[in-house]
Amino acid sequence: MSKAGVVHHKPSMKSVLLRGAFIIMALYIALYVVYVVQQPRALGAGAITSLINNTVPLALASAGQAIVVLSRGFDLSLAGVVSITNVVMAVYPLEGPGGALASLAICLAIGGVVGAVNGWLVAYLRIQAIAATLATMIVCQGIALLILDAPGGAVAEWVSYELTDRIFNFIPVSGLILGSVVCLWLLVRKTDFGIALYAIGADEHAARLSGIPVLKVRFFAFVLAGMIYGLAGYMLSAQTATGSPTAGEPLLMLSFAAVALGGTSLSGGKGGLFASVMGAATLMLLQKVLFSSGVSSFYTGIFQGAVLIFAVMFSALLTRLGERKSK
Secondary structure (H helix, E strand, O other), X not given: OOOOOOHHHOOOHHHHHHHOHHHHHHXXXXXXXXXXXHOHHHHOHHHHHHHHHHHHHHHHHHHHHHHHHHOXXXXXXXXXHHHHHHHHHHHOOOOHHHHHHHHHHHHHHHHHHHHHHHHHHHHHOOOOHHHHHHHHHHHHHHHHHHHOOOOEOOOOHHHHXXXXXXXXXXXXXXXXXXXXXXXXXXXXXXXXXXXXXHHHHHOHHHHHHOOOOHHHHHHHHHHHHHHHHHHHHHHHXXXXXXXXXXXXXXXXXXXXXXXXXXXXXXXXXXXXXXHHHHHHHHHHHHHHHHHHOOOXXXXXXXXXXXXXXXXXXXXXXXXXXXXXXXX
């Protein structure tokens, strides 16, 4: 795979700025200021840890979704992977640090297998991504119901306590895990695979002419995304300490919202994982702000949708202004 033929597809720093990373960070900071004004205790270590713990499952789910979207695809199997990993964690708890590592390996393997099936269906059998991943989501949800037919079970205590705690009574463990995923992505995007992922999303035909193995890259995009979904289910289990066969459903639509809110183009090729993570963090913080303001939970979706529309329109406006200046 030649980098020379696809370098022009790699988004510049200017494109990243316009597409949402700094815009969504500014929005998050503004919301956090409002939250602190409402809840002065929000600056405490315990409150910050709780906010990060609540954010991490959606942030990881959105990170995985962003990888597929960058390659001009959609992945509905997220809900199924998170549900299966959650019930497996609750029905088959493995105690201690060794058990936690074994459970993590199982969750990553489940996500990787589902991702491989998705990649095979989409890349090699040419089935539309929405249809293929909808089918795998339904299968996964059925398997989750077979394992646990109703909410219940109990996640290993070591996982539920240690992974939601703080290191040195200051650094949230879940935040470290999320940060590690983001840092790993920053390395991956500079590899041939990362460059090819953007190239395929921007122009698949041109990428193929450049010698990029489009089918292989798209296949592994789904595999990588599936593994991140497995990690999201793992962290959700640590947070809830119990299982539910429908645990992943609330994350599905919010993951698309977070990706779009972060400025990642749903048509592929533009955006990034960090901005999508920040989009997820903003959506979760918005819920906190609305709750602190006494707004009924029935209106949460309306406010989230309004913020999403505003952010996408603002990002599109800046993009057009940037394109005019470049011309």
